[in-house]
Amino acid sequence: MSGLRASLIGSLIVALVCVAGGAKAQNEKLAQGEYLVRAGGCVTCHTADAARPFAGGKPIATPFGDVYAPNLTSDRATGIGAWTDAQFIRAMREGVGRNGERLYPAFPYTAYTLLSDDDLLAMRAYLATVPPVRATTPRNTLSFPFDQRWLMPLWNLVNFTPGRFVPDPSKSAEWNRGAYLVEGLGHCGECHTPRNWLGGLKSGARLAGADVAGWRAGNLTADRVAGIGAWRDDELTRFLSTGAAPGRAHALGPMAEVVAASTQYLTPADQRAIVVYLRTVSAVPVQNARVRTSFGQASRVDVTSLDASGDGARLYAAACASCHGMTGEGIVPFPALIHDGVTGALGTMTTSNLVLVILHGVNRKTREAHALMPAFGAQFTDEQIAALGNYLTRQFGDPRAMTDAKSVARLRAISQ
Structure with a gap:
C-alpha cells in the first residue's frame, strides 16, 4: 500500500511539474x-x-x-x-x-x-x-x-x-537580426521606399525616402546629405527610443506613431542591430540636396513692429515663439528650428512635413518624454499656414523651399 501511495504521489508531482512547465512555456x-x-x-x-x-x-x-x-x-x-x-x-x-x-x-x-x-x-x-x-471594418474607397x-x-x-528570411552567412548575427527587423518585421521599406505607378516598391531606390499620407518619410540610406550617413550610432538609437535626435530630426506624423507604439519598446540589442544593418544600405543621393547647416539663422527682427496681420513673422510670434523662442533657437525642452529637419525641408526642398505639422501638431509619448505641439489647422486658414511656413523656411531653414495655399489645402484634405 505504501508503495502504491508513493507511486501516486510521484505521478502527481510529475503532472504538476509538467503543468507548470507548460504554463511557463x-x-x-x-x-x-x-x-x-x-x-x-x-x-x-x-x-x-x-x-x-x-x-x-x-x-x-x-x-x-x-x-x-x-x-x-x-x-x-x-x-x-x-x-x-x-x-x-x-x-x-x-x-x-x-x-x-x-x-x-x-x-x-x-x-x-x-x-x-x-x-x-x-x-x-x-x-x-x-x-x-465588435467592430465592422468600413468599406475601402479605392478608385477603379x-x-x-x-x-x-x-x-x-x-x-x-x-x-x-535567409541569413547571410558572410554577415554577423547582429547584421542578420537587423536585416530581419528592417526588411521583415519592421517593414521599414513600406514607408521609406518610393513606389512605382502600381504601388509596388522601387527596388532601385530602397529606403531612399517616400511620401506617406502626405508626409515625407526620410532617406535611410548611407547618403551623408539627404540620408543618415552623417548620423552617429547613438543618434540613431536615441531616435528609435525617443523620437528625438537634437540637431538631426524629430519624429512627426506616422513616424511619431511608430516610435510611440513600436521602436521605443525594442531591446537595446535590437535597436543596435537595426543601426548595424542600415549602415550597409547603399547610399541613394537626392538631386539638389544641401546640408541643412549651410542655411538658416536666428531671427533678430522685432516682429512686434510688423503691421501686416497675415505676415508669417507675426503669425510666428503669436503661435510659435512661446515654445521655440522669438529667435527660433528653442526654449528647453522645445527644439530649436534653426537647421531643423522640418524647417530645413529635409535639405531637399520638401515642405510637406512642415505644413502637416502646423496643421496637425505633435503628440508623441515615450517613456522619456511626452512631446506635444498644438494643431493649428482649425485656427489658421490655408493662406496663413502658407505664410507661416514660408517665414519658417526663409528664416530658419531652406529658403529655396516654399509652399502656397493650394498645396496646404491639398495636404489638409489627406486622411491622417
Missing part, C-alpha cells in the same frame, strides 16, 4: 508575441480609437484611395477570433484572407512573408488574448481598377517575392 510565447506585435507596429495601423486597440477602422491613405485596417481583436464575428493558425499565417505571408479574398498591399504581407513560423505563431497567440471588440481584388495576383506577380 505558454507565458513565454505570449510575451514573445506581444514583443513581436509591438515591433511590427500592428497597433499603429489597426487602431482608430485609442480606447479600442486593434479594433481596426483606421483609414490608410494611398494614391488610389483609402484602405481601412481590419479588426485584429479576438472577436469571432468581426475580428480574427475564429481564424485558424494556418489562415493567419497565410494572410501574413501570402496576402490571402480567411475566405480566400486577396488583401491589398497597404497591409505589408510583402514584408511579413520573411517571418519565421515561430514568430508568426507567437504573434497569433498574443492577438488571441486581445479582448474582443484598384478596387478589383481579382487583379491582385497580377500585382503580386510583378511586385511580390514570397519566401522566408
Whole structure:
C-alpha cells in the first residue's frame, strides 16, 4: 500500500511539474508575441480609437484611395477570433484572407512573408488574448481598377517575392537580426521606399525616402546629405527610443506613431542591430540636396513692429515663439528650428512635413518624454499656414523651399 501511495504521489508531482512547465512555456510565447506585435507596429495601423486597440477602422491613405485596417481583436464575428493558425499565417505571408479574398498591399504581407513560423505563431497567440471588440471594418474607397481584388495576383506577380528570411552567412548575427527587423518585421521599406505607378516598391531606390499620407518619410540610406550617413550610432538609437535626435530630426506624423507604439519598446540589442544593418544600405543621393547647416539663422527682427496681420513673422510670434523662442533657437525642452529637419525641408526642398505639422501638431509619448505641439489647422486658414511656413523656411531653414495655399489645402484634405 505504501508503495502504491508513493507511486501516486510521484505521478502527481510529475503532472504538476509538467503543468507548470507548460504554463511557463505558454507565458513565454505570449510575451514573445506581444514583443513581436509591438515591433511590427500592428497597433499603429489597426487602431482608430485609442480606447479600442486593434479594433481596426483606421483609414490608410494611398494614391488610389483609402484602405481601412481590419479588426485584429479576438472577436469571432468581426475580428480574427475564429481564424485558424494556418489562415493567419497565410494572410501574413501570402496576402490571402480567411475566405480566400486577396488583401491589398497597404497591409505589408510583402514584408511579413520573411517571418519565421515561430514568430508568426507567437504573434497569433498574443492577438488571441486581445479582448474582443465588435467592430465592422468600413468599406475601402479605392478608385477603379484598384478596387478589383481579382487583379491582385497580377500585382503580386510583378511586385511580390514570397519566401522566408535567409541569413547571410558572410554577415554577423547582429547584421542578420537587423536585416530581419528592417526588411521583415519592421517593414521599414513600406514607408521609406518610393513606389512605382502600381504601388509596388522601387527596388532601385530602397529606403531612399517616400511620401506617406502626405508626409515625407526620410532617406535611410548611407547618403551623408539627404540620408543618415552623417548620423552617429547613438543618434540613431536615441531616435528609435525617443523620437528625438537634437540637431538631426524629430519624429512627426506616422513616424511619431511608430516610435510611440513600436521602436521605443525594442531591446537595446535590437535597436543596435537595426543601426548595424542600415549602415550597409547603399547610399541613394537626392538631386539638389544641401546640408541643412549651410542655411538658416536666428531671427533678430522685432516682429512686434510688423503691421501686416497675415505676415508669417507675426503669425510666428503669436503661435510659435512661446515654445521655440522669438529667435527660433528653442526654449528647453522645445527644439530649436534653426537647421531643423522640418524647417530645413529635409535639405531637399520638401515642405510637406512642415505644413502637416502646423496643421496637425505633435503628440508623441515615450517613456522619456511626452512631446506635444498644438494643431493649428482649425485656427489658421490655408493662406496663413502658407505664410507661416514660408517665414519658417526663409528664416530658419531652406529658403529655396516654399509652399502656397493650394498645396496646404491639398495636404489638409489627406486622411491622417
